[in-house]
Amino acid sequence: MNLAEQGLLLEQQLCFDVYAASRAINKAYRPLLEALGLTYPQYLVMLVLWQHEAQTVKQLGEQLQLDSGTLSPLLKRLESAGFLQRQRRASDEREVEIQLTEAGRALRQQASxxxxxxxxxxxxxxxxxxxxxxxxxxxxxxxxxxxxx
Amino acid sequence: MNLAEQGLLLEQQLCFDVYAASRAINKAYRPLLEALGLTYPQYLVMLVLWQHEAQTVKQLGEQLQLDSGTLSPLLKRLESAGFLQRQRRASDEREVEIQLTEAGRALRQQASxxxxxxxxxxxxxxxxxxxxxxxxxxxxxxxxxxxxx
DNA sequence: ACAAATTGAATTGCACACAATATAATTGCT
DNA sequence: AGCAATTATATTGTGTGCAATTCAATTTGT
Structure with missing residues (x-):
């Protein structure tokens, strides 16, 4: 087996390990978060909001490295669940500000x-x-x- | 800030890092694999098949830690792309054996x-x-x- | 001032992930 | 042999991820 072929074996190691570990961790969170009514990405959004309540979609995206194509529907689901509210910012109507509801704040204790x-x-x-x-x-x-x- | 609240900050670190690193790595693979007509999970499947050509869906799933709900449609896409063939095994018709096509084998050189x-x-x-x-x-x-x- | 470029979100389309369920084939038990 | 339990895969439904596009609002250059 030549070097390139070895790479196609060794290859699978580190990158696959990161990928597999990420999914394994997600699986570990699942039962804990299910009790809160959250998925893991939703929990990450809530973590950011618990630290700083009012954030725009863009600010959330920068911290989580997620774009609006992922965040928009996710935030709508969190809004439907009653954990936050979305509203256009008056000073710049392109921005959507996300604010926790009382239920969203209360969830922090349950997640502690x-x-x-x-x-x-x-x-x-x-x-x-x-x-x-x-x-x-x-x-x-x-x-x-x-x-x- | 009490201990539990600190956890909800520190928390974000390692698990989020694994999650973010996994997505960042995927993004690094994307342009390389696009030239081959593969996504990253598809590339992982091809890696396993390049090592051992004939595998059942179950064997692939064990090595990649993926279930049939993920693999079935993914394998159908790889079949449509002409890289592999799926066929029920005669000795046990519950199993679907995956075999590389010539194009699938040839792709290995391009991926080297x-x-x-x-x-x-x-x-x-x-x-x-x-x-x-x-x-x-x-x-x-x-x-x-x-x-x- | 005002057209052009930029920005922030949302939408669309495609491809995972995975729980839950369904289906078909095989194995085990008696 | 015959039926229950098990096994392997597929299907369904929900929720991400992300590229590409669209749209409205704002900023910039002249």
Whole structure:
């Protein structure tokens, strides 16, 4: 087997591992978030909003690296669920401001035990946790330098 | 801010990083694979088939951790594209055997430069590459121990 | 001032993911 | 042999992701 063919084997490793780990983590969140009526991407949006209540779609997209094609329908579902409201900003009618409802704020308390449960499920000690985070950031920085947004 | 609230901040870090890195990597593959007429999940299926030509849907699913709900339509698209054929196995008609076509085999040569390009784009040295792989495997093992397939 | 370019969201179209269900074939049990 | 349980795949329905397009509002250049 030549070098190129080896690549097509080794290849599958790291990138596939990131992809598989992402799906495995999503699966771990599912039962916890189901109790809150959220999917994992919806939970991420709520996390951002719990930190800073009023955000435009664009600001959410920048933090989550998601575009309006993903966020628009997701935010509508969260609005239907009663967790937030969407309204055009008066100062610039192109922007849509997202605000939590009381139910959306209340959900934060119910979610308070989720992070610890997940951390537990990941099975990493503190230093491995930080090391993994560092390596993922390095990968993202490199990849985005080559294929910018 | 109490501990639970801190978790809802820190929280976003590692799991979000894995999720964001997975999407960033997918984006890096996109232009390379577009030239081959493949998506990233389709490329993963082809990688497995290049290693071992004849596989059932179940065997592919075990290696990729994907179920028939994802694989069935994906394999039909690869069949439409002319890269593989699907046929019921005579010895057990519940199984569908996937076989590469000549075009599917030929695609391997065109893909031979993809792994090196991606490795380059990841911007990791060999030891970081292995460390990241190790940590992701550890996460997957822990997570799957808690929420088995 | 005002046409052209830009910006922010939404929409459309396509391709995953995955839970839940359905269907058909095989195996196991008696 | 015959029926229940199991197995392998497909289908359905919901929810992302993201490229490409559209549309309205704002900003820019002259």
């Amino acid at each position: 035990n989720v992070p610890a449960s997940i951390f537990q499920a990941l099975g990493l000690n503190a230093s491995d946790y930080l090391e993994l985070k560092r390596l993922l950031h390095q990968v993202m920085a490199s990849v985005e330098a080559n294929s910018p947004d | 430069n993809v792994p090196a390009s991606i490795f380059q784009a990841l911007g990791l040295n060999a030891s970081d590459y292995l460390e990241l792989k190790r940590l992701l495997h550890q996460v997957m093992a822990s997570v799957e121990a808690n929420s088995p397939d």
